[in-house]
Amino acid sequence: MDRVIAKKKWSTKKILTIAGVTALVALLAGSYYFTSGKSRLNVDTERITISEIKKGIFQENIPVNGIVLPVTTIYLDATEGGRVEEKYVEDGAIMTKGQPILRLSNTDLELSLSNQETQVFNVLTQMQISKNNADQNTITRLNQMAEVDNAVKEAERVYNVNRKLYAQKAIGSQEYKSSENLWNYQKTRKDLTTDILKKDSLSNRQQIAQMQQSYERMQNALQLMRKKVGDLVVRAPVDGQLTSLDAEIGQSKNKGERLGQIDVLSGFKVRVDIDEHYISRIFTGLNGSFTFAGKDYRLTIKKVYTQVANGRFQVDMEFEGEVPKGIRRGQTLQIRLALSDEKQALLLPKGGFYQQTGGNWIYKLNDAGTVAYKVDIQLGMQSPDNYEVLSGLQPGDKVITSSYENYGNMQELILKKQ
Structure with a gap:
């Protein structure tokens, strides 16, 4: 008796044909992908920083360091030269006007x-x-x-x-x-x-x-x-604190030589060093701020020293309102010096990308977040945390702001999680 043999839907020949076609399509797609003119690099998302473009309040400011100084300092110079015979006080003493500090002898x-x-x-x-x-x-x-x-x-x-x-x-x-x-x-x-x-x-x-x-x-x-x-007996010209006293018994001092200084304790100012790049934008009345003991304080530029030395110049800033309690002469403050008024702007967080791009382009993510590609941008002013975006990006765009040092001239970055 004859037995009916069921016809196989997926024959070996058919499977091999489909596999061959699939391989050919993959080969063609891969060939197109790798010969399309765009260089690509796989990047681990855990090794990069992705930031979002947002709209917010922006104020251009630069970080500077300032040293706390007394509002008034009187220098003590040797009116006449001589040998130090006696010291009546030590450095740091609180002086009253006319009080003797040291005595010189000059035969x-x-x-x-x-x-x-x-x-x-x-x-x-x-x-x-x-x-x-x-x-x-x-x-x-x-x-x-x-x-x-x-x-x-x-x-x-x-x-x-x-x-x-x-x-x-x-x-x-x-x-x-x-x-x-x-x-x-x-x-x-x-x-x-x-x-x-x-x-x-x-x-x-x-x-x-x-x-x-x-x-x-x-x-x-x-x-x-x-x-x-x-005048061989050097006396305090005003009430204040004696600082930087440089005189020891038996030491010879020339006429006009600096002996020390008297700091008037009526208040403080801050002497700030600024890069000469900003000299044309610095003037009296500009404000700055700093944080001390968890509280914010404001400063205002009162005097600009236009002499440039070693690529930097100095300004004197005075406290607006309350002076921080516990602040001391010689203390260093980290100040945010404002160069513009507050305004609404697109904000791009700062990052290592700027060293390789100079702010001319950036890697922007696609909507799916799987690929980042180069886009040209234009940046304006900057603050310690953000750049002002003038063109090339929109609110909600996501970009890579970490360093591009290892990416070379890659056009696109394939973002993958390891």
């Missing part, structure tokens, strides 16, 4: 003071001698004047008597003329003596005035010399 200066004092004494003595001589000369001239005045009066009396007697012809003309000539002579003599007395008096006054001026000048010089010697 040359002290000897000059002694010589100056001797010169002043000599001038004073000479001036006294000259005054006495002038007084004596004046007395002598006055005595001469008195004698001449008496002689004039006597000659006038004799002349008047002889004039009457001559009119009465009691005496001859010879005797009368003689008395008249004597009277004229005595009058001339009186005029000369008066003139000499006036000139002597004027000369004496001028001489005394000149000596007085010379004496006063030497007295002023002596006072200056005494002040120089007094």
Whole structure:
């Protein structure tokens, strides 16, 4: 009896045919994939950082470091050079105005003071001698004047008597003329003596005035010399804290050399270093902020130092409102210095990608999140956390912001989880 044999739907030949066609299609797809002109690289998603583009408030600011300093600092320089003989206080002491800090010795200066004092004494003595001589000369001239005045009066009396007697012809003309000539002579003599007395008096006054001026000048010089010697004792010019004292007993200090400084404790400021790249955008009135002990504080630029050294320049910032408690001189603060006002913008988080792209392009993910491909972008200003996106991206776009150092010139990244 014949048995019915069921026909097989998937014969070996059919299976091999389908497998061959599938392999051919895969080969063609792979060939197209790898020859389409786009270089690809498989990337583990756990090794990259994916960020989302969001719209939010943006303010351009830069991170800078500042050092806390007193609002006012008075420098102590050696007015005169000398050897340090005594130190009355140590570095860090709280000083009051006029309180001595240290004493210098300078034998040359002290000897000059002694010589100056001797010169002043000599001038004073000479001036006294000259005054006495002038007084004596004046007395002598006055005595001469008195004698001449008496002689004039006597000659006038004799002349008047002889004039009457001559009119009465009691005496001859010879005797009368003689008395008249004597009277004229005595009058001339009186005029000369008066003139000499006036000139002597004027000369004496001028001489005394000149000596007085010379004496006063030497007295002023002596006072200056005494002040120089007094400056060998260095004193606090204002109330404050003594800092940076650089002087030890026996040490020699030159004139003008820095000895230390007095910090006025009425408040603090912050001295900030900024890269010269921003010098054209920094001006007084710009604000900054920092966090201290978990609390935010504000600062304002009050002074800009335009001198550039080693590619950096400095500004002074003062606290707006409350000053942090416990802040100390020399403390370093990390400040966010604002260069613009707040505004709405597309925000791209910062990352290592910028070092390889310069902000000109970025890897953007497709909707499925399986492939990232290059897109051109344009960035604007920056803050410590974000870049401002001007073009190339939209809110909700996801991009790779970690470093691209190992990607070379790959056009697309195939994102896979290991």
